[in-house]
Amino acid sequence: MEPNLRINSLLKEPLLHFLLIGAGLFLLYGEVADPSADGNRVTVNRTVISALATQFQATWSRSPTPAELNGLIDSYVRDEILFREGVALGLFKDDPVIKRRVRQKLEVLIEEEGRSGAASDAELTDYLNKNAAKFRMPPVLSFEQVLFDPANYGETLESAVTASMAALNSGAAPESQGKGSMLPSRVEELPLDLVVRDFGDEFAKALESAPVGRWIGPVRSGFGVHLVRISGRKPGYLPALDAARRDVTREWENDKREAALANNYARLLEEYDVVIEAESPAAAR
Amino acid sequence: MQTLRPSVLIIAMMGAMALSACSKQEPAVATNPPVVQAAPPAPAAAQYPENVYWGDTHVHTGWSADAGLDGAVTSPEDAFRFARGDEVKSNTGQMAKLKRPLDWMVITDHSDGMGTINEIRAGNPEMIADPFLKRMYEAMSGTDEAKSAAATLELINLQSNGKLPKQVMDPKWMVTAWEKTIQIAEKYNNPGKFSALIGYEWTVNAGGGDNLHRNVIYRDGADKAGQELPLTTFQTMDPEKLWEWMEKYEAKTGGRLLAIPHNGNLSNGRMFEETTFTGGPLSRGYAEARQKWEPLFEVTQIKGQSESQPSLSPEDEFASWDLWDRGNLNGNAKTPGMYRTEYWREALKSGLRLEAALGANPFKYGANGATDTHTGLSTADDDNFWGKFKTVEPSPTRWKPEIVGAGKPGAMYGWEQAAAGWMGVWATANTREALWDAMKRKETYATTGPRMKVRFFGGFDFVDGDAADLVKAGYTKGVPMGGDLKIAPAGKGPVFLIAALKDPEGANLDRVQIIKGWLGTDGQTQEKIYDVKWAGDRQPDANGKLPPVGNTVDLKTATYVNSIGATELVTSWTDPDFDSTLEAVYYVRVLEIPTPRWTAYDAVRYKISMPKNVAMIHQERAFTSPIWYAPN
Numbered sequence: 001m002e003p004n005l006r007i008n009s010l011l012k013e014p015l016l017h018f019l020l021i022g023a024g025l026f027l028l029y030g031e032v033a034d035p036s037a038d039g040n041r042v043t044v045n046r047t048v049i050s051a052l053a054t055q056f057q058a059t060w061s062r063s064p065t066p067a068e069l070n071g072l073i074d075s076y077v078r079d080e081i082l083f084r085e086g087v088a089l090g091l092f093k094d095d096p097v098i099k100r101r102v103r104q105k106l107e108v109l110i111e112e113e114g115r116s117g118a119a120s121d122a123e124l125t126d127y128l129n130k131n132a133a134k135f136r137m138p139p140v141l142s143f144e145q146v147l148f149d150p151a152n153y154g155e156t157l158e159s160a161v162t163a164s165m166a167a168l169n170s171g172a173a174p175e176s177q178g179k180g181s182m183l184p185s186r187v188e189e190l191p192l193d194l195v196v197r198d199f200g201d202e203f204a205k206a207l208e209s210a211p212v213g214r215w216i217g218p219v220r221s222g223f224g225v226h227l228v229r230i231s232g233r234k235p236g237y238l239p240a241l242d243a244a245r246r247d248v249t250r251e252w253e254n255d256k257r258e259a260a261l262a263n264n265y266a267r268l269l270e271e272y273d274v275v276i277e278a279e280s281p282a283a284a285r
Numbered sequence: 286m287q288t289l290r291p292s293v294l295i296i297a298m299m300g301a302m303a304l305s306a307c308s309k310q311e312p313a314v315a316t317n318p319p320v321v322q323a324a325p326p327a328p329a330a331a332q333y334p335e336n337v338y339w340g341d342t343h344v345h346t347g348w349s350a351d352a353g354l355d356g357a358v359t360s361p362e363d364a365f366r367f368a369r370g371d372e373v374k375s376n377t378g379q380m381a382k383l384k385r386p387l388d389w390m391v392i393t394d395h396s397d398g399m400g401t402i403n404e405i406r407a408g409n410p411e412m413i414a415d416p417f418l419k420r421m422y423e424a425m426s427g428t429d430e431a432k433s434a435a436a437t438l439e440l441i442n443l444q445s446n447g448k449l450p451k452q453v454m455d456p457k458w459m460v461t462a463w464e465k466t467i468q469i470a471e472k473y474n475n476p477g478k479f480s481a482l483i484g485y486e487w488t489v490n491a492g493g494g495d496n497l498h499r500n501v502i503y504r505d506g507a508d509k510a511g512q513e514l515p516l517t518t519f520q521t522m523d524p525e526k527l528w529e530w531m532e533k534y535e536a537k538t539g540g541r542l543l544a545i546p547h548n549g550n551l552s553n554g555r556m557f558e559e560t561t562f563t564g565g566p567l568s569r570g571y572a573e574a575r576q577k578w579e580p581l582f583e584v585t586q587i588k589g590q591s592e593s594q595p596s597l598s599p600e601d602e603f604a605s606w607d608l609w610d611r612g613n614l615n616g617n618a619k620t621p622g623m624y625r626t627e628y629w630r631e632a633l634k635s636g637l638r639l640e641a642a643l644g645a646n647p648f649k650y651g652a653n654g655a656t657d658t659h660t661g662l663s664t665a666d667d668d669n670f671w672g673k674f675k676t677v678e679p680s681p682t683r684w685k686p687e688i689v690g691a692g693k694p695g696a697m698y699g700w701e702q703a704a705a706g707w708m709g710v711w712a713t714a715n716t717r718e719a720l721w722d723a724m725k726r727k728e729t730y731a732t733t734g735p736r737m738k739v740r741f742f743g744g745f746d747f748v749d750g751d752a753a754d755l756v757k758a759g760y761t762k763g764v765p766m767g768g769d770l771k772i773a774p775a776g777k778g779p780v781f782l783i784a785a786l787k788d789p790e791g792a793n794l795d796r797v798q799i800i801k802g803w804l805g806t807d808g809q810t811q812e813k814i815y816d817v818k819w820a821g822d823r824q825p826d827a828n829g830k831l832p833p834v835g836n837t838v839d840l841k842t843a844t845y846v847n848s849i850g851a852t853e854l855v856t857s858w859t860d861p862d863f864d865s866t867l868e869a870v871y872y873v874r875v876l877e878i879p880t881p882r883w884t885a886y887d888a889v890r891y892k893i894s895m896p897k898n899v900a901m902i903h904q905e906r907a908f909t910s911p912i913w914y915a916p917n
Contacts, residue, residue, distance in 0.1 A: 060520075061513065061533040086414025149852040151793075151820065180753060182738060182786040182853055197385065200789030222789040223852045250472055254362070 042080045044073055052076060119252050125241050127252045132238050134251060138192035141207055142232035144185060146178040149224040157225070161218050165227055168215045174229075183223065192236070199223075333760045334711035334728060338720060339736055340389035341368070341663040341707055342484070342545055343500055343586065343655030347376070348462055349394040349486075352659035356675040359661025361392045361466050365473035365481050367662050376675035381662050384669060385736075385790070387707070388715050389480035392466060393500045396485045396515035415450035435691070463514060467507045474506070476716040483507070485515040487544075489522045491562075494615030496551035499527060499544040499579070500655075504721035509540035523562040525571065528578045543725055545653050547583035549591040549632070551689075553613040554623030556591070557632040557648055559639065572645035580767075581724055582650035584629050584731045584908055585706035586657040587673045588689065588697075592908060594624045597631050601800075601814055602830075603876065606903065607703040607733070612695015619695070633911060634802035634810035637868040640915075641804060651767045651910030652872065653724075654706030654731030663707075665734035667905075668843075670704035670883040677702065681891040684884055684899065700899045704883040705733040709907075711765065727767025727910040730873075735905050737794070738786040741766040741873045743912040745773060747780040752857045755782045766873075767910040772917070778863035779914060783817060784855040785875045785907070793850025795820060795834040795876040795904060799858060803869040817858045820851035820878075836879045838902050843881040843889040850878035865916060872911040876904050 052072040056064040064072060119127070128135055146164060153160050164177040174185040183199070196204040203221035210216050212233055218225035241248065346364045347357035357376045359367075367373045370386030413419040417439070424436035467483055474481040482502060489497040503510045516530045531542045549556030559567060584592040589609025598604040610627075612618050625631055629650060636648030656663050660678060662671040670679075677683040677699050684700035709730050712723040723729060730739050740755060744763025751758035759765060759782050770779055785797050796819035802812045816831045825831050835849045860871075885901040888894060895901075 060530065061537045083414060089414075091414050091419070147852075151851055182740070182755075182784050182855065198789065203789075222787065222791070222847075247475070254366075 042077050044076065048076060049073065119249065121241060124245070124248050124252060127255075128238070128241055128244065128248050131251065135244050135247060136236050136238050139208065139236040140189050140191050140232075140234040141195055141230060142188050142190070143207065143228055143230045144174040145183070145187070145219075145226045145228045146174050146185065147181045147183055147221075147224055147226050148178055148218070149181070151224075152179050161225060161227065165215060165217065168227060168229070174227075177227070181223070189232070189234075331713045333756070334713050334723065334765075335756070336712070336715075337709040337736075337738055338388040338480075338712050338715050339707055339709055340387045340391070340480075340720070341655050341658075341665075342391045342393070342482075342502060342653060342724075343486070343547065343583065343657045344368075344390060344392050344661065344663050345394055345486070345657070345659040346392060346661040348466070349659060351395070352661075352674065357660055361394070361469040361661075362473075364392055364661040364663070365390065365469065365479075369473065369475075369479040373662070375662060375671060375678055376660055377678045377680075379679065381664075381671055383664070384666065386479070387663065389482060389710075389717075389720055390663060391482040391484040391500070391502055392470065393484045393486040394462070394466065395488045396517045418450055464511060467510050471507045474717065477714065480715055480717050480720055482717050482720070483510045487516055487518060487527055489518050489524070490614055491522055491555060492553075494551075494613040494617055495553045495555045496548040496614045497522075497524065497546065497555060497562075498548060499524065499546050500583075501527075501531070501542055501544050502721065502724065503540065503542060504718055505538070505540035506717070509538040512538045525562065525574065528574045531578055541721065541725075542578070543581070543721070544579050545581045545583055545655075546579060547586060547591070547653075547655070547657065548588055548614070549582070549627040549629065550589050550594075550609050551612070551614045552627055553617065553619055554626045557626040557628075557635060559626065559635070567639065567643060567647060569644045572639065572643045572647035575647045576645060576649045580649075580651055580727050581653040581729060581910070582629050582632070583653045583655050583657075585654045585703065585733055587702050587705065588657060589701070589703055590705070591628055593630045594628050597624055597628060598812060600812075603874070603904070603906075606906070607705065609689075609697055609701065611697070612690050612693060614689060616690015616693030616695035616697075618693070630800065630802065630812065633870045633872075634804075634812060637802065637804040637870060638808065638810055640868065641808075646913075649913070651724075651727030651729055652708075652731040652908045653729060654708045654733070654908075656706065665705050665707050665732075667704045667734065667881060667883040668886045670702075670886075672699075673702050679887070679890075681887075681893050684887060684895055700884050700895060702883075703733065706731055707734060707736070708732075709736070709739065728765050730766065730907050730909040732907040733903075733905045735788040735791040735877060735907070737788050737791070737875060737877070737907055738784075739873060739875055739907050739909055740782070740784040741909045741912065742782040743768065743770050743779050743871065743914075744782075745770070745777045745779055747782060747857060749857075752782050752784070752855055755784050755855065758782065764912060766912060768912050770912060770914045773863075773865040773914075778860055778865070779871075779912075781817075781858045781860075781871065781912070782856075783858060783873055784853065785873075786853040787851075787877075792845060792877040792880045792905070793820065793847045793852060794854050795850055795878050796831065797854045797856070798874045798876070799860075799871055800874055801860065801862075801869060801871050803864075803867050805867065813862070814874075815858070818854040818856040820849065820854070834878050836902065838879050838881055838885070840881070840885055840888070840901055843885045845878070845880050847878070868916065869914040870911045871914070873907075873909040875907040877906065879904050 049069070053064055053069060056068065056072065146168070148157060148161055148164075150157050167177060168174065187195075190198075192204055192208065195207065200222040203219060203226065206219045207228065207230060210228065210230055212230045215227055215229045217227035219228050344364055345352045346361050347359050348361065349357075359373070359376055363373045367381065367383065368387045368390040370383055372380055372382040375381040413422050421436050424432045470481040470483045473479065483505065484500055484502045487499045487501055489499070491497055501515070513534050516527055521527070527544065531544065534540060534542055546556060561567065561571060582591070584590060585607065590607045593601060593604040594608070594610060595601070595605040610619070610624065626635075629652075632648040632650065636646040639648070640646035656665055657673070658664065658671070659674050660671050664671045672678050672683060673688060676686070677688060684698070686699050687696045688699055688702070690696040709732065710720050710723045711728040712719040740759065742755065742759030742763040742765055744759075746762045747758060751762070763782070764770060773779065781799065783797055783799070785794055787794050797817055799815045799817050800812065801815065802810060804810055816825070819831055820834060823832050823834075837846045837848055839845070879902050882901055882903045884895060884899050888901070
């Protein structure tokens with residue numbers, strides 16, 4: 001089962017650069033650091049020991065004692081021997097595991113490739129505009145409210161609300177109405193998403209389009225009914241790139257990452273003839 | 286492998302880089318370091334906490350070995366996106382979204398084998414040289430969920446018994462995953478809007494599955510957290526060593542850490558045992574260290590609650606809920622007497638006794654609630670519950686399988702998962718620092734999922750009418766939840782201000798209770814539960830017992846109505862049994878009216894029926910951190 005990758009198309013891509021850098025590192029590493037590539041000898045050289053000690057230091061903020069270091073070295077040697085025995089048994093051959101390994105590494109590379117280079121301001125601005133819903137700043141509301149919990153009023157709810165509405169329209173303070181509650185009577189400059197968080201969806205929706213400057217109601221919420229006066233409403237808006245750069249960059253990168261994976265697979269798939277001969281329903285495409 | 290095909294090159298290169306990571310601690314793929322821009326400046330902090338912020342201190346992604354093995358593929362990136370309200374693809378390919386976003390979250394993948402799972406999933410030859418890891422790989426690459434679940438259980442079992450294959454324990458696999466975890470948290474941390482805290486789980490399963498797990502939570506950003514590797518249980522399983530490691534981290538980096546233990550219910554008596562981990566006697570130093578490093582305890586999560594056990598609290602009619610009390614994490618059965626040192630309430634009481642003996646209280650724990658999800662999806666809403674593992678993500682059969690301790694006396698079934706919980710944090714701002722500070726001072730409460738607002742203050746100087754302006758009075762004349770009351774002025778007892786407001790999108794409230802524990806003059810601990818405020822005009826009976834609130838749940842449709850219960854319950858309460866010479870601890874429990882459990886939503890959604898023993902209705906609840914009274 002030979003893969004039918006198009007080397008030519010790969011050559012044109014930044015992926016190749018990555019591969020070359022990686023190959024270079026691999027060769028370099030082999031030159032300077034390979035401690036143990038020879039037959040039945042396990043060499044524990046200074047590089048290995050200092051790596052083990054560094055690892056220990058990174059956890060404990062101190063160097064290992066001689067006994068601890070000996071333990072780490074023993075463990076390293078055991079790893080080496082068992083690893084080589086495993087290889088000698090041919091466990092790496094013709095194993096689906098290898099397939100998965102290659103797949104994952106290729107996917108990582110593709111993700112990284114998708115991330116190559118920072119986006120230009122023009123690209124980010126374009127992304128911001130095309131995904132405006134993601135980045136819109138919510139309206140900001142200031143309001144006063146009085147809650148009427150039906151459980152506290154029973155049959156008298158409607159008349160209590162009507163009486164309070166009259167009082168409020170004559171200038172009564174919201175604190176003087178209703179029976180008090182843990183909800184604030186006055187709310188200053190709260191973004192709509194936090195109004196949803198504190199008062200619930202139904203209430204926030206009603207306030208989104210309500211008139212400013214006069215008492216309205218009853219407005220329903222999960223707590224009961226409210227009388228509300230909106231004192232200020234700053235409309236929602238799409239921020240300029242500079243104000244949203246961090247968010248836009250993060251989302252742009254995430255889209256790139258996901259798209260790179262999907263596109264690359266779709267492109268590769270086109271180069272293969274996939275023949276599914278089984279009749280199992282799972283094979284249906 | 287004689288031709289130098291690109292795929293071969295890639296393997297070779299990645300292997301080299303993984304090895305180089307061992308000495309250089311470079312990320313495995315470092316050609317294009319992401320541009321991590323500074324987070325916007327933190328919003329101004331309030332004078333005292335005016336808002337409660339909701340989040341989860343306990344989330345595993347596909348990067349946790351047991352989660353990945355079970356088929357989870359979500360990354361920390363997916364987990365943060367989900368928590369802040371984005372739609373993400375679940376591990377079973379279904380689209381998942383929270384109805385309401387969280388305000389903050391901590392990802393706590395296991396430090397043991399961090400990053401390893403990717404190597405196994407990808408079939409690293411070094412990994413699959415081990416026959417068990419080979420089986421794991423096969424389970425992960427197949428579609429047989431039973432096989433996959435069985436391998437997960439085997440993994441937990443091996444880890445508990447210290448028999449994990451060497452390859453998993455090699456720290457060289459960990460470096461990359463830790464750096465990436467931190468980097469992703471930096472990317473999603475957005476002060477004032479969504480706080481992404483850095484953390485990990487130190488997963489001690491002593492003696493074959495006795496759950497002594499701790500989540501370690503950082504106040505810090507990448508600059509500090511990246512300076513040290515997380516502690517693993519391959520290095521030590523002794524909590525005192527964890528505290529030592531935390532102290533070293535703080536001294537080196539100037540950062541701050543706290544740890545939250547969880548699942549005492551699965552510790553087979555070891556979470557609150559009255560000896561050190563190695564069997565020595567407790568000391569004042571031990572008690573002070575535990576109190577310093579572990580301000581909170583996780584009282585509720587998917588694998589059951591560790592708040593109360595009916596046999597320890599026979600007078601408490603609400604002690605029996607979400608019980609996972611048949612064994613430990615491996616399903617090894619309990620022996621009589623283990624409960625006493627597993628549950629939070631009993632530990633709070635024992636702490637008073639130990640304080641008298643040692644001079645410091647080792648169990649001075651505030652309340653934390655979290656999910657411990659292994660799907661990357663933090664869900665605690667019963668109508669939108671995504672389960673503990675990939676294999677129990679929503680499906681018509683997810684209630685059936687044994688999910689812990691299969692085949693053993695303590696085995697637990699899918700339907701016994703609790704859709705719980707989250708933690709409310711009274712912080713001065715939604716930032717890593719403000720949230721962490723509030724956790725450290727225990728100004729927190731746990732819920733089984735609903736986002737009710739709960740206030741709790743104690744003091745000696747409250748007067749009539751203070752309940753009306755409770756927040757200001759609470760902070761200026763008393764202490765909030767998590768605080769300490771010192772010796773009572775002559776002739777005065779503590780007064781408590783208590784307020785609970787229902788979840789704006791949730792069920793009404795049944796009642797608010799104070800749970801009091803104290804140390805008697807005979808050296809024995811006691812507890813008593815007081816109904817302090819309740820909905821409707823119910824009257825307690827001759828024995829002082831309040832009648833049930835009623836039930837509006839319709840199981841045919843999995844719905845309820847708020848025609849019973851209260852929107853909010855506010856009161857002040859004076860302890861009628863107060864003795865100024867006795868140590869005491871008080872916390873608040875808030876109960877909702879009965880609502881459908883996640884199993885009831887599943888039954889309607891999938892048009893299935895479940896056996897009679899499957900719980901379908903429950904009363905969700907909140908628990909505050911306590912206020913302690915110490916006469917000395």
